[in-house]
Amino acid sequence: MQNKPSFILRNPSANKGTGFSQEERNRYALRGLLPPKQESIKEQSARCYQQFISFQNDLDKYIYLNSLRDRNETLFYHLLMNNLELMFPIVYTPTVGEACQKFGNEFRFAQGMYFASGDKGHMRSMMDNWVNDQVDIIVVSDGSRILGLGDLGTNGMGIPVGKLQLYVAGAGFPPERTLPVIIDAGTNTQKYLNDDFYLGEKHPRLPNDQYYPLVDEFLQAAFDKWPNVLVQFEDFSNDHCFHLLDHYRNKYLCFNDDIQGTGSVILSGFINAVRAVQKPLKDHRLVFLGAGSAGIGVADCIMTLFEEQGVSKEDARKCFWFVDSKGLITTTRGDELTPQKKSYAREDHTAEQQLKTLLEVVKEVKPTALIGLSGIGRSFTQEIVEEMAKHVEKPIIFALSNPTNNAECTAEQAYTWTDGRCIFASGSPFKPVEYKGVVHVPGQGNNMYIFPGLGLGSSLCRAKHVTDEMIITAAKTLSTWVPDQEVLQGKIYPGLKNIRAISTQIAIKVIEKAFEQGMAQIERPESIEALVKSYQYLPEYDQTK
Ligand SMILES: O=C([O-])CC(=O)C(=O)O
Numbered sequence: 406m407q408n409k410p411s412f413i414l415r416n417p418s419a420n421k422g423t424g425f426s427q428e429e430r431n432r433y434a435l436r437g438l439l440p441p442k443q444e445s446i447k448e449q450s451a452r453c454y455q456q457f458i459s460f461q462n463d464l465d466k467y468i469y470l471n472s473l474r475d476r477n478e479t480l481f482y483h484l485l486m487n488n489l490e491l492m493f494p495i496v497y498t499p500t501v502g503e504a505c506q507k508f509g510n511e512f513r514f515a516q517g518m519y520f521a522s523g524d525k526g527h528m529r530s531m532m533d534n535w536v537n538d539q540v541d542i543i544v545v546s547d548g549s550r551i552l553g554l555g556d557l558g559t560n561g562m563g564i565p566v567g568k569l570q571l572y573v574a575g576a577g578f579p580p581e582r583t584l585p586v587i588i589d590a591g592t593n594t595q596k597y598l599n600d601d602f603y604l605g606e607k608h609p610r611l612p613n614d615q616y617y618p619l620v621d622e623f624l625q626a627a628f629d630k631w632p633n634v635l636v637q638f639e640d641f642s643n644d645h646c647f648h649l650l651d652h653y654r655n656k657y658l659c660f661n662d663d664i665q666g667t668g669s670v671i672l673s674g675f676i677n678a679v680r681a682v683q684k685p686l687k688d689h690r691l692v693f694l695g696a697g698s699a700g701i702g703v704a705d706c707i708m709t710l711f712e713e714q715g716v717s718k719e720d721a722r723k724c725f726w727f728v729d730s731k732g733l734i735t736t737t738r739g740d741e742l743t744p745q746k747k748s749y750a751r752e753d754h755t756a757e758q759q760l761k762t763l764l765e766v767v768k769e770v771k772p773t774a775l776i777g778l779s780g781i782g783r784s785f786t787q788e789i790v791e792e793m794a795k796h797v798e799k800p801i802i803f804a805l806s807n808p809t810n811n812a813e814c815t816a817e818q819a820y821t822w823t824d825g826r827c828i829f830a831s832g833s834p835f836k837p838v839e840y841k842g843v844v845h846v847p848g849q850g851n852n853m854y855i856f857p858g859l860g861l862g863s864s865l866c867r868a869k870h871v872t873d874e875m876i877i878t879a880a881k882t883l884s885t886w887v888p889d890q891e892v893l894q895g896k897i898y899p900g901l902k903n904i905r906a907i908s909t910q911i912a913i914k915v916i917e918k919a920f921e922q923g924m925a926q927i928e929r930p931e932s933i934e935a936l937v938k939s940y941q942y943l944p945e946y947d948q949t950k
Pocket residue numbers: 498551552553640662663806807832851852
């Protein structure tokens with residue numbers, strides 16, 4: 406069967422279904438294999454839209470969209486790009502979270518590549534098995550911290566898959582140049598080890614002396630096979646992610662989306678929140694719940710804003726308080742702190758003054774901004790939010806953990822408990838909330854606004870590395886997408902419908918920054934915009950094939 410030209414109907418990148426013209430049907434021996442009517446992609450898309458909305462359940466919608474992708478990729482992206490606001494919450498957070506949790510049960514068709522501990526020594530040759538010759542972007546996870554859902558092992562594949570669908574729709578990477586990857590280093594989640602449908606290797610996570618060599622072999626093989634590829638680390642647990650980033654960021658073209666992408670997108674939202682509350686930066690007091698990859702990444706990015714405004718690192722640090730599962734992080738708490746936590750540990754508390762809960766910290770600090778990246782749903786309680794709102798006119802409340810159930814509070818709770826005064830953002834989408842006759846539009850502070858453009862820019866100029874300055878540039882570029890008038894109404898992120906234009910502009914600014922820093926490894930083009938636009942994929946049928 407493979408040798409027949411009609412096999413094209415089973416190839417998702419080439420298949421057009423009823424979109425094949427009569428001439429193509431003759432050329433590929435498709436006559437009689439399709440219903441007679443030739444349809445435009447718009448007509449096909451209209452049917453798929455009807456099919457999509459006929460599903461009541463979000464997981465069914467997810468399965469539907471990914472099955473569409475598996476049979477006709479162009480049509481899938483056409484549908485997705487024309488219905489971003491409706492469909493991003495399905496292929497991405499929150500529904501992708503549920504899809505990952507049930508990955509083994511709902512598995513239908515393999516996407517991407519898996520590199521397991523049993524593949525040690527074979528990874529380079531395995532890469533030759535990949536269906537496409539050229540790969541420009543890899544999103545890799547080891548499934549150890551999927552969203553705020555914990556260790557999902559190989560079930561985490563939904564995340565690299567979903568992120569890359571956003572790379573295609575948002576930034577315009579051609580789908581055939583993207584590769585989702587899971588490194589299977591085992592799982593410590595007993596439920597999956599006992600689950601007959603679990604699809605990964607069934608053993609506990611590898612110890613570090615086996616884990617790091619596995620990741621290293623993968624990276625060496627990937628950059629040997631595709632020397633210009635960009636690797637995005639995604640959802641690696643806190644005990645590995647910082648080390649991996651430190652170790653590889655100046656060796657390969659790579660970045661960590663949870664540390665740097667989330668850092669950048671929240672910096673952008675914070676820039677706009679400061680515009681909205683009109684209080685000088687140095688007067689802000691930021692309390693973070695959660696000191697993992699995202700919490701630290703966000704704080705590091707916001708620190709740069711203080712420094713730019715002439716505040717010393719030392720003074721800027723005094724505006725940050727971190728709370729983890731044991732309470733306020735201090736130098737006197739008596740536990741061994743990771744280097745990342747140490748840099749934000751408060752020095753102004755004696756061992757006797759330890760604050761054990763977020764509520765105690767909020768009472769003492771009277772924060773202007775409360776930033777949740779804890780993975781613990783509804784941990785911003787009514788008491789905490791009301792306490793905060795007593796002391797600040799416009800509290801900045803970011804409930805950023807994903808998916809929706811893990812958000813530290815809902816949009817409705819935040820607006821209600823602050824009597825409609827807060828500036829709110831969440832990681833997963835919430836619908837607009839009407840409170841006392843005013844409609845509040847919650848912002849989605851999700852790295853989806855950053856990674857597509859940051860990745861596209863760094864990839865197209867063949868950046869040596871992804872620098873902090875490129876990440877800050879991405880944040881600032883994003884922040885300009887919300888006009889003053891909207892910012893003053895509390896809107897701090899732009900709508901999703903402009904994601905292609907936003908990502909394009911971020912890519913251009915990132916490339917300019919890369920040239921400025923001597924990081925770009927291509928000849929400077931006459932027009933950076935033209936370079937970006939000429940690369941970008943559009944989901945239309947190619948009539949020349
Ligand atoms: O995937 C998302 O929606 C954002 C993210 O990186 C995470 O929560 O880990």
